Amino acid sequence: MVVVRAVLGALILLLNWVFTPKSIKREANEQAAIDAQTTKLALYQYAACPFCVKVRRAMKRSALNIETRDAKRSEQFKEELLQGGGQLKVPCLRIEDDNGEVSWMYESGDIISYLESRFNPTDAEPNPA
Numbered sequence: 001m002v003v004v005r006a007v008l009g010a011l012i013l014l015l016n017w018v019f020t021p022k023s024i025k026r027e028a029n030e031q032a033a034i035d036a037q038t039t040k041l042a043l044y045q046y047a048a049c050p051f052c053v054k055v056r057r058a059m060k061r062s063a064l065n066i067e068t069r070d071a072k073r074s075e076q077f078k079e080e081l082l083q084g085g086g087q088l089k090v091p092c093l094r095i096e097d098d099n100g101e102v103s104w105m106y107e108s109g110d111i112i113s114y115l116e117s118r119f120n121p122t123d124a125e126p127n128p129a
């Protein structure tokens with residue numbers, strides 16, 4: 001089982017690398033403004049978890065420079081996730097607001113929807129015209 005999991009993990013990482021999505025291009029000032037906001041976000045994840053790969057690919061497509069924290073390899077990140085989010089489950093997005101309030105978002109689909117609606121609002125709500 002351990003071997004099967006390791007092979008599947010390696011395959012996921014290989015396919016992800018071969019089919020790396022292209023990032024959207026923004027004006028430099030617009031990207032800088034988004035980069036400033038994404039310093040307040042961190043993705044707790046595992047390298048070869050397919051749900052985490054899905055979120056990382058969405059981040060890459062949207063050119064979101066969000067710090068990733070490997071909760072399998074780092075005891076510190078694992079502990080932060082457990083204490084802050086309440087569950088040892090990945091992916092989980094740590095969101096700090098302008099007042100320093102922190103919230104934790106689980107579920108890859110919810111994380112992707114959140115990122116798209118916050119940073120690519122035109123993708124989330126296509127213009128019918």
Ligand SMILES: N[C@@H](CCC(=O)N[C@@H](CS)C(=O)NCC(=O)O)C(=O)O
Pocket residue numbers: 046049050051088089090091106107108109
């Ligand atoms: N429905 C979740 C599934 C997440 C999930 O199953 N993650 C696995 C790693 S691939 C996990 O954290 N498992 C640990 C656990 O459930 O305790 C999502 O889409 O994010």
